[in-house]
Amino acid sequence: MATVLSIQNLTKHFGKIQAVNGLNLEVQSGQVFGVLGPNGSGKTTTLGMLMGVTNPTSGNFYWFGEEPTPQLRRKIGAVLEHPIFYPYLSGQKNLELNAMIKQCPQENIPKVLELVELAERKDDKYKTYSLGMKQRLAIASALLNDPTVLILDEPTNGLDPMGIAEIREIIRKIAASGKTIILASHLLDEVQKVCTHFAVLKRGNMVHTGPVGDVGGGAETVEVNADVENLNEVLLSFSGTASLNRENGMYLVTMRDGFHGKDLNRFLFDKHIVATHLVTRKKTLEKQFLEILAESH
Amino acid sequence: MLQLLKIDLKKLTSYRTFWIICGLYFFTLLTASASGMEFLKWLARTIEGFGQSINIDRIPLYHFPDVWQNLTWASGLLKIMIGIMVLISITNEYSYRTIRQNIIDGLSRKEFLVSKILTNVLLSVLSMVLIFLVALVTGLIYSSRLDLSYMFSGVEFFPAYFLEVFAFLSFALMLGIFVQRSGLSIILLLNSYLIELIIKENIDDYVPGLIKFFPLESISNLVPLPFARYAFQQIQDYVSLESVGIALVWTFLFNYFSYLRLKRSDL
Numbered sequence: 433m434a435t436v437l438s439i440q441n442l443t444k445h446f447g448k449i450q451a452v453n454g455l456n457l458e459v460q461s462g463q464v465f466g467v468l469g470p471n472g473s474g475k476t477t478t479l480g481m482l483m484g485v486t487n488p489t490s491g492n493f494y495w496f497g498e499e500p501t502p503q504l505r506r507k508i509g510a511v512l513e514h515p516i517f518y519p520y521l522s523g524q525k526n527l528e529l530n531a532m533i534k535q536c537p538q539e540n541i542p543k544v545l546e547l548v549e550l551a552e553r554k555d556d557k558y559k560t561y562s563l564g565m566k567q568r569l570a571i572a573s574a575l576l577n578d579p580t581v582l583i584l585d586e587p588t589n590g591l592d593p594m595g596i597a598e599i600r601e602i603i604r605k606i607a608a609s610g611k612t613i614i615l616a617s618h619l620l621d622e623v624q625k626v627c628t629h630f631a632v633l634k635r636g637n638m639v640h641t642g643p644v645g646d647v648g649g650g651a652e653t654v655e656v657n658a659d660v661e662n663l664n665e666v667l668l669s670f671s672g673t674a675s676l677n678r679e680n681g682m683y684l685v686t687m688r689d690g691f692h693g694k695d696l697n698r699f700l701f702d703k704h705i706v707a708t709h710l711v712t713r714k715k716t717l718e719k720q721f722l723e724i725l726a727e728s729h
Numbered sequence: 730m731l732q733l734l735k736i737d738l739k740k741l742t743s744y745r746t747f748w749i750i751c752g753l754y755f756f757t758l759l760t761a762s763a764s765g766m767e768f769l770k771w772l773a774r775t776i777e778g779f780g781q782s783i784n785i786d787r788i789p790l791y792h793f794p795d796v797w798q799n800l801t802w803a804s805g806l807l808k809i810m811i812g813i814m815v816l817i818s819i820t821n822e823y824s825y826r827t828i829r830q831n832i833i834d835g836l837s838r839k840e841f842l843v844s845k846i847l848t849n850v851l852l853s854v855l856s857m858v859l860i861f862l863v864a865l866v867t868g869l870i871y872s873s874r875l876d877l878s879y880m881f882s883g884v885e886f887f888p889a890y891f892l893e894v895f896a897f898l899s900f901a902l903m904l905g906i907f908v909q910r911s912g913l914s915i916i917l918l919l920n921s922y923l924i925e926l927i928i929k930e931n932i933d934d935y936v937p938g939l940i941k942f943f944p945l946e947s948i949s950n951l952v953p954l955p956f957a958r959y960a961f962q963q964i965q966d967y968v969s970l971e972s973v974g975i976a977l978v979w980t981f982l983f984n985y986f987s988y989l990r991l992k993r994s995d996l
Contacts, residue, residue, distance in 0.1 A: 483833045485996040506835035516830040521743050529739050532732065533834045573834075 434461040435497065436581055436612045437482070442491035444477050444636075451477040453636040454491070459614060459629075461580075464607045466623035466644070467616040468721055469633035475616040476513055478633070479585055483510050495581075506534045509574030510583035515566040519559035523550055523569050526558055527576060536577040544572040548602060564595035571602055582606060585616045600626060624717040632724050639728040644717065652687040654696055655679075657709040670699050682709060733844040734851065736836075740827075741818060741848070750814040751852075755859055757807055762800050762863045765790045788959050791871035794883035798955040798966060800864045801890035804856065805952055808894045809919070811852055812901040816914045819845060819905035829996040838991045842906075846984055849898040857891040889951040889968040896948045896976050899983035906987045921945060944983075947975040 437459040444452040452474040459465045469475050480486035482493060484505055495504045517526040527541045545551045548568035553561065561569065567587060574582055587603070588596040603626050607613055617623050623630055624644060631641040656667065667676055667683055672691030677684040685696060693712035700707055713719070741747045769785040789795045822828040831841055868880065901918055908914040925945045932939060940946055950972040953965040 480995070484837075485829050485832050487993065487995055502832075502835050502837040502840070505833065510833050512829075512833060516826045518740060518744075518825060518827055520745070521740075525739070525743055529736065530834055532736050532739060533831060533836050535732075535835075 439493040464613045466627035466630035473633040474636040509579035511570040515570030524554040534577040548572045620718040640724040653713040655711045734847040737844040754810040791867040793880040796868040797883040801886040815901040820911035823909040853895040893951045896980040903983040
């Protein structure tokens with residue numbers, strides 16, 4: 433797989449604030465890469481640097497293995513934060529202008545308008561559009577040059593549930609066509625539904641990166657409680673225990689690969705301990721996200 | 730290059746404010762230039778003795794070759810209108826944040842600036858051509874002597890007028906890029922002459938030789954005030970190479986400062 437984006441030690445300070453701190457990241461071709469993080473964690477600053485609008489304090493990044501240039505940016509479709517267009521121009525004219533900037537044929541315009549279902553309103557002024565239509569026009573504009581990479585920053589921000597579903601559907605369609613997508617969001621559900629890989633940023637530091645598929649699978653966590661005093665020793669002596677934590681008066685056992693809740697149950701029973709509480713936790717991305725953020729304190 | 734000009738014109742030509750201001754500007758250029766004789770008649774009526782000691786019909790306001798300097802000087806006053814248009818155009822890019830999106834979409838910061846500068850060039854050329862046509866027509870109407878070498882002595886005021894407008898628009902563009910807010914930058918533009926005047930008047934006693942190097946002063950010096958000649962005073966009826974040199978340096982600096990600012994800022 434070809435490396436689309438490679439970030440090395442990218443840093444941005446705004447005065448004393450370290451917005452992004454020594455970020456290293458690789459995105460491979462065909463991935464739908466989610467960038468997660470709470471507000472103010474440096475997602476937009478990072479994407480701003482990747483798209484040439486924010487000057488990095490230090491560090492490098494390479495698109496398609498090359499030094500970034502305006503010409504390379506034309507091969508990338510990007511919507512950062514909210515959609516930005518000339519309010520007094522129609523959707524059509526805004527796209528015509530963007531086609532001139534990206535130096536791509538004007539014939540692409542009807543196609544992308546069709547994809548985001550804006551063809552009917554194309555001649556209305558941008559300022560008359562609803563938020564959802566603005567977001568869709570932004571996606572249309574990002575797709576104008578048939579880019580191989582698409583960057584979307586909070587594409588569903590402020591949309592109603594229907595709008596969110598529409599945008600998600602569009603992202604799925606685009607992902608299915610084999611494009612690489614970098615999606616920044618704080619909506620974890622969103623990322624879990626569409627992304628293949630994700631990274632978590634916190635106060636400008638990357639605290640985790642990996643495939644989304646590992647979230648549900650991989651290590652299993654089991655909540656246990658029983659009326660015995662040395663329960664923690666017993667649990668630690670279980671060969672399937674990877675680590676042990678306490679939470680709300682219960683023990684949290686993180687299992688080694690191949691071990692499950694029922695194995696722990698049988699082990700306890702063999703030790704003549706009857707659990708009063710035994711629940712296998714289903715891990716969501718949200719759970720993992722909060723865990724990662726908590727660990728990285 | 731042409732592509733960059735087309736991009737900026739695409740932004741402007743569907744913008745109603747642009748047409749209103751440009752329309753008013755070019756219309757005022759026409760009417761202001763054409764109403765000189767009426768102005769003299771009004772002066773003769775209002776000022777005691779003006780019409781008696783000098784016969785206004787004998788003031789060669791629109792006669793070749795006086796007409797070139799007279800009209801380029803008078804229209805030079807109106808460049809402030811088009812300067813405001815330039816400010817609106819650049820500060821809109823900041824308030825709509827479209828400058829950010831332009832860069833994201835693949836313009837370099839330099840290309841963005843060049844697209845704005847090219848529009849300034851175009852507006853300056855259009856102003857020059859319009860004034861040339863007005864001066865030519867009125868000159869042909871009023872002048873009795875029409876041999877070519879006589880007619881066209883003094884046309885160097887047109888390139889000077891072009892530089893005057895372009896330098897001023899470069900100044901306005903720079904102001905817009907530094908200030909980024911339309912209201913504030915327009916007020917600053919209108920005040921810049923007064924601010925410069927205050928500084929000039931206060932250093933006049935100490936280093937009078939410095940005054941011609943002031944930016945707005947150097948722009949005004951390109952086409953010197955001609956009308957004193959009708960009161961039998963000595964005037965500078967040519968374009969001085971020194972003032973062209975100083976204005977050229979300022980024009981370069983204005984655009985270079987814009988470039989530096991754009992290059993370094995986070996958009």
